[in-house]
Amino acid sequence: MDSSVIVVGAGPSGLTLAAELRLGGVDVVVLERLEEPSGESRGLGFTARTMELFDQRGLLPMFGDITISPAGHFGGIPLDYSVLPGAHFGARGIPQTRTEQVLGAWAASVGVEVRRGWTVVGLADDGARVEVTAQTPDGIRTLSCRYLVGCDGGHSTVRRLAGFDFPGTDATIEMFLADVAGCDLRARQIGERVPGGMVMSAPLREGVDRIIVCERGTPPRRRAEPPTFDEVADAWQRLTGDSIHGGDALWVSSFGDATRQVTHYRKGSVLLVGDAAHTHLPAGGQGLSVSVQDAMNLGWKLAAQVRGWAPEGLLDSYHAERHPAGARLLTNTQAQGLLYLSGAEIEPLRRVFAELMEFPEVGRHLAGMVSGLDLGYQVGDGGHPLLGRRVPPRELVGPRGRTGTVELLHAGRGVLIDLGGDADLQLSAKPWADRIDIISCVPAEPSDEGPLAGTTALLVRPDGYVAWAAPDGGALTDGLNRWFGAAA
Structure with a gap:
């Protein structure tokens, strides 16, 4: 191939x-x-x-x-x-x-x-x-x-x-988007509901603004090319009363609400x-x-x-x-x-x-x-609150000094984070060492509160979601077999 x-x-x-x-x-x-x-x-x-x-x-x-x-x-x-x-x-x-x-x-x-x-x-x-x-x-x-x-x-x-x-569902409206230079627009950053539609403008850099125009009652059109800036400027003027026709469009596009x-x-x-x-x-x-x-x-x-x-x-x-x-x-x-x-x-x-x-x-x-911070997946049985959730960003201290849950994922591999110094736990994960990194460390700032409170170990997938946790996460080997296959 x-x-x-x-x-x-x-x-x-x-x-x-x-x-x-x-x-x-x-x-x-x-x-x-x-x-x-x-x-x-x-x-x-x-x-x-x-x-x-x-x-x-x-x-x-x-x-x-x-x-x-x-x-x-x-x-x-x-x-x-x-x-x-x-x-x-x-x-x-x-x-x-x-x-x-x-x-x-x-x-x-x-x-x-x-x-x-x-x-x-x-x-x-x-x-x-x-x-x-x-x-x-x-x-x-x-x-x-x-x-x-x-x-x-x-x-x-x-x-x-x-x-x-x-x-x-197909689109029911057409909206315009453009980056425009030379218009000196006031900011409408969340978007401003006006009679007949919605307009938005936000500065991108000196002299350039991003604008969005939505005029109700304008059905979507099949286009082989992007809309012209005159179409955008006409719609802006109808909705706001202001003319931007003298501006210079860096690029223009259209989109709809198709779902x-x-x-x-x-x-x-x-x-x-x-x-x-x-x-x-x-x-x-x-x-x-x-x-x-x-x-x-x-x-x-x-x-x-x-x-x-x-x-x-x-x-x-x-x-x-x-x-x-x-x-x-x-x-x-x-x-x-x-x-x-x-x-x-x-x-x-x-x-x-x-x-x-x-x-x-x-x-x-x-x-x-x-x-996207509340997204969770069904990763297995167990009652630990972090199961299926993103691993919380936390600083850790290990044999090589300070690190963190974020840094441990830089290589794009799974990671077993042993927070309790459990040598037997680390040994049981050794057969998967070609697929996961095994790290022993402790939180940099121990606390009885926070997302790692009471947690003694985490198995984290390469995408940053917790696949197993201790205590109350079941057997580590079950999590390893489910997400990282049979032991080597």
């Missing part, structure tokens, strides 16, 4: 997945139809959980100074993320182009090959291999692989060619990640983040499958864990769309919703949902 895995799409999810596969010891090729990055940045940051995932791979310093804030919104209604202990909305003001640069540099550093100018036009999965046909700068080429993964966005070619079911999700994230030897698997209204800036989380969940599992040590059902757990997460994303963005974009008839609901959000329990629920 030409490669064990072929990934289609060199956006954030495709680059993340490819790098994770390389960390897992798998050869991978990325095919990207664009000969150069587009330079467009629909996303302007990432949520708190995705920020943690980047930190778990040592990537955050590559972004430079990162601005975080506890302030956010749900459907245009202000939401304070500090209702979650130590939480925040996430990283703000980082253009998607910068995120792709960082992920591209990371992928290149671990040996990922990206072939640009390759447009997939056909595929065939016979159960033993997948053949991928692409139009390249040198003509038609066919490559073969064991697994093919579509990370090629909402209009996924892989999804269409492989015949995935993609039920949902769809594939019924299965895997079909034979073909899998889907990110927007290829789910499309939705981009409310709350969650799209890029959930796509990266999909990739982090799949990467180590697919690598285990290719390498031959995956336990039965591990690869299928990708769908079992991420399909519900995608469905929850679609539900919350649909709810936000109703609150945000509907007309005056929705005002009574907005007022009631705003009152409910004053209750700390409601605020914590919504903040956890949008940030």
